[in-house]
Amino acid sequence: MSDNGQPLFEVQNLKVAIDGNEILRGVDLTINEGEVHAIMGRNGSGKSTMANVVMGHPAYEVLEGSVKYKGEDVLDLDTDERARLGMFLAFQYPMAIPGVTVSKFLHSALKARAEGGDVPVREFRVNLNKAMDLLGVDPSFASRYVNDGFSGGEKKRLEILQMFVLEPTLCILDETDSGLDIDALKTVAEGINALRSEQRAILLITHYQRMLNYVEPDVVHVMMDGKIVRTGGIELAEALEEKGYEWIEQELFHDTDAATAAEAAQA
Amino acid sequence: MAPETEVNRPELNISDDYKYGFHDPEKPVFKAEKGINHEVVEQISEIKNEPDWMRVFRHDALDVFFSKPMPNWGDVDLLNAIDFDNIYYYLKPVEEQGKTWDDVPEDIKNTFDRLGIPEAERKFLAGVSAQYDSEVVYHSLQEELVKQGVIFLSMDDGLIEYEDIVKEYWATAIPPTDNKFAALNSAVWSGGSFVYIPKGVVVDIPLQAYFRINAENMGQFERTLIIADEGCRVHYIEGCTAPTYAADSLHSAVVELFALPGSHLRYTTIQNWSKNVYNLVTKRAVAHENATVEWVDGNLGSKLTMKFPCVYLVGEKAHAEILSIAFASDGQHQDAGAKIYHVAPNTTSRITSKSISKDGGRASYRGMVKVYPGAVGSKVHVECDALLMGENSRSDTYPTMEIAEEQVQVEHEARVSKVGDEQLFYLMSRGLTEEEALVMVVNGFIEPFVKELPMEYAVEFNRLIQLEMEGSVG
Ligand SMILES: Nc1ncnc2c1ncn2[C@@H]1O[C@H](COP(=O)(O)OP(=O)(O)O)[C@@H](O)[C@H]1O
Ligand SMILES: [Mg+2]
Numbered sequence: 113m114s115d116n117g118q119p120l121f122e123v124q125n126l127k128v129a130i131d132g133n134e135i136l137r138g139v140d141l142t143i144n145e146g147e148v149h150a151i152m153g154r155n156g157s158g159k160s161t162m163a164n165v166v167m168g169h170p171a172y173e174v175l176e177g178s179v180k181y182k183g184e185d186v187l188d189l190d191t192d193e194r195a196r197l198g199m200f201l202a203f204q205y206p207m208a209i210p211g212v213t214v215s216k217f218l219h220s221a222l223k224a225r226a227e228g229g230d231v232p233v234r235e236f237r238v239n240l241n242k243a244m245d246l247l248g249v250d251p252s253f254a255s256r257y258v259n260d261g262f263s264g265g266e267k268k269r270l271e272i273l274q275m276f277v278l279e280p281t282l283c284i285l286d287e288t289d290s291g292l293d294i295d296a297l298k299t300v301a302e303g304i305n306a307l308r309s310e311q312r313a314i315l316l317i318t319h320y321q322r323m324l325n326y327v328e329p330d331v332v333h334v335m336m337d338g339k340i341v342r343t344g345g346i347e348l349a350e351a352l353e354e355k356g357y358e359w360i361e362q363e364l365f366h367d368t369d370a371a372t373a374a375e376a377a378q379a
Numbered sequence: 380m381a382p383e384t385e386v387n388r389p390e391l392n393i394s395d396d397y398k399y400g401f402h403d404p405e406k407p408v409f410k411a412e413k414g415i416n417h418e419v420v421e422q423i424s425e426i427k428n429e430p431d432w433m434r435v436f437r438h439d440a441l442d443v444f445f446s447k448p449m450p451n452w453g454d455v456d457l458l459n460a461i462d463f464d465n466i467y468y469y470l471k472p473v474e475e476q477g478k479t480w481d482d483v484p485e486d487i488k489n490t491f492d493r494l495g496i497p498e499a500e501r502k503f504l505a506g507v508s509a510q511y512d513s514e515v516v517y518h519s520l521q522e523e524l525v526k527q528g529v530i531f532l533s534m535d536d537g538l539i540e541y542e543d544i545v546k547e548y549w550a551t552a553i554p555p556t557d558n559k560f561a562a563l564n565s566a567v568w569s570g571g572s573f574v575y576i577p578k579g580v581v582v583d584i585p586l587q588a589y590f591r592i593n594a595e596n597m598g599q600f601e602r603t604l605i606i607a608d609e610g611c612r613v614h615y616i617e618g619c620t621a622p623t624y625a626a627d628s629l630h631s632a633v634v635e636l637f638a639l640p641g642s643h644l645r646y647t648t649i650q651n652w653s654k655n656v657y658n659l660v661t662k663r664a665v666a667h668e669n670a671t672v673e674w675v676d677g678n679l680g681s682k683l684t685m686k687f688p689c690v691y692l693v694g695e696k697a698h699a700e701i702l703s704i705a706f707a708s709d710g711q712h713q714d715a716g717a718k719i720y721h722v723a724p725n726t727t728s729r730i731t732s733k734s735i736s737k738d739g740g741r742a743s744y745r746g747m748v749k750v751y752p753g754a755v756g757s758k759v760h761v762e763c764d765a766l767l768m769g770e771n772s773r774s775d776t777y778p779t780m781e782i783a784e785e786q787v788q789v790e791h792e793a794r795v796s797k798v799g800d801e802q803l804f805y806l807m808s809r810g811l812t813e814e815e816a817l818v819m820v821v822n823g824f825i826e827p828f829v830k831e832l833p834m835e836y837a838v839e840f841n842r843l844i845q846l847e848m849e850g851s852v853g
Contacts (some may be wrong), residue, residue: 129460168808169804170800170804192808209805209819209823210826211823212826217806220811224809224815310576
């Protein structure tokens, strides 16, 4: 619970469309401070859509529902306002900003959050170097242009680096594990673990269980067709790994059958 | 960029003694009038006490100006709106110079404020004070240069003190017949710089025209001549990022560069004329064997700028770089580009042209690359990068390539892009406002240009772009 007794992050009955197609069809999700959740789901099930909508991407249309952060509905806030409240998304496909160095980018982002808009350069440098060191990132990283000509793994590391420097309270990581070799995955996972804290909530979006071996979630959700269809513990991820998504589809199919049968019986 | 010492001087009066060089106590008080004719040209030459060949040159050039039609290409509508009869072609009469700070438009004053331009400098930039003097800084710099044999004078003084050198090179790269505006400049030129760098001399710090700037130097028809002797190395920089307020609407400069064998000559310009100004400039360089010429050119202000820095690669292995950036917002047309002539074998060139058109602004890239027969082994690389923002902004490229030699390598890339929603979303998700995000993308876009500028210019340039971008998010 956050100060006002509300969950840190709460999504209720979220329905979202893009270009007239309904993609999220009523998502419910609650994450408390200190918790790590994972959302698993096949490609196209709506995971990134949810992450983008939570962060306020302008292309999506919210049809229904709410997204609350510290008890406040954020759907009317601009993306940057949400960011300054402490929400963060590590992108599945981070954008290149040619001509802007990582260091300049991060310094500006910090200044945007700082009260009075001032972050002394020296202090910033020290923090950045510390974070790069922790993540095993080469110091030359700081003077490269943001994601410009970066390998897949470098992009993901930069996302985590940003998370380290910006210290958000709600961290949503969209497929941060994909495209990483095992060593890179381990460093990134160490980074995420280092950020686990009593005050912070982390949401890992992934379609492999692999990452969850290194960052153990408290709660695992399965998303399918724009809905969260199962919620459980780490055993849910393990079962998925073993039996695949078809297993849940089967179960859902039976559930629907049962529901239809019940309806038929009532009629 | 602000000099450490400022010396207040009375406003330049045409009957005052000139600061450098010659004195002429009997000098007639100039009766300026609007419009252009042989009498005006004669008066200018007389006041400057010029050698006779220059007087004749001016008169001949004026005839060329009269005989040449207006260009029938480019922004013809805007060009035809120039009223040649309603312009002063030399310093204005003293009473008209007595413009006061109150006459300076509010938006220009605000920009000075935001840029933190010092008081004395503002007055000069706004055209209120005719002279912005930084004698002490300039003179200590000058001493150092004199020791190395470097000549760095106003063009007027250069002509008097080094007539032989001037005469040898004068108008050999840009004859008055080149174009109508070069002819006009040749007839009425005043101010500008004369620079000579002796053989093998390396000038470490950029020569800044700013340090010896005066009313004429910022003038309408300045004329610059730079000779880089064999094996020397020099960077000349002119202009400034602060908006330069000018009541006169026509500015037409001529710049000639000569890079002798093995020399390295860079010429940087940043111009930010107020938005009523026509800025029609002819710039040309001749690069000899193994020489490198670099034009670095930034154009922000003006109503219409037409500027196509040019390099003639006449010696084997000569190299040219032309790097330019143009920023056009509503009501502006930046018609910029580059011209390269590969005359000798194994010559190389690279053109990088970047433009930003915003809120209905218009930017054009007009380029000419010509490879002459016999220029074997030459390499050409042209890159045009346009960024469009807001409604009705426009960007055009008009590249011309005439390649009369087979064994050459020519590359041309052109890109037009818009600032993407995804880029903005990414930056905003880190806490930047939409406007900050936009400025960041734009600053990144111009970074290849800005990183070539000396530090203090780079900082100001970025700040200025930021100001230009303000209010661009609705
Ligand atoms: N910008 C978009 N335009 C059109 N369709 C989209 C867009 N983004 C996502 N979709 C569609 O929404 C569905 C869910 O996509 P997404 O949220 O990316 O899934 P996931 O992240 O789980 O792989 C897919 O069918 C995808 O094609
Ligand atoms: Mg996805």
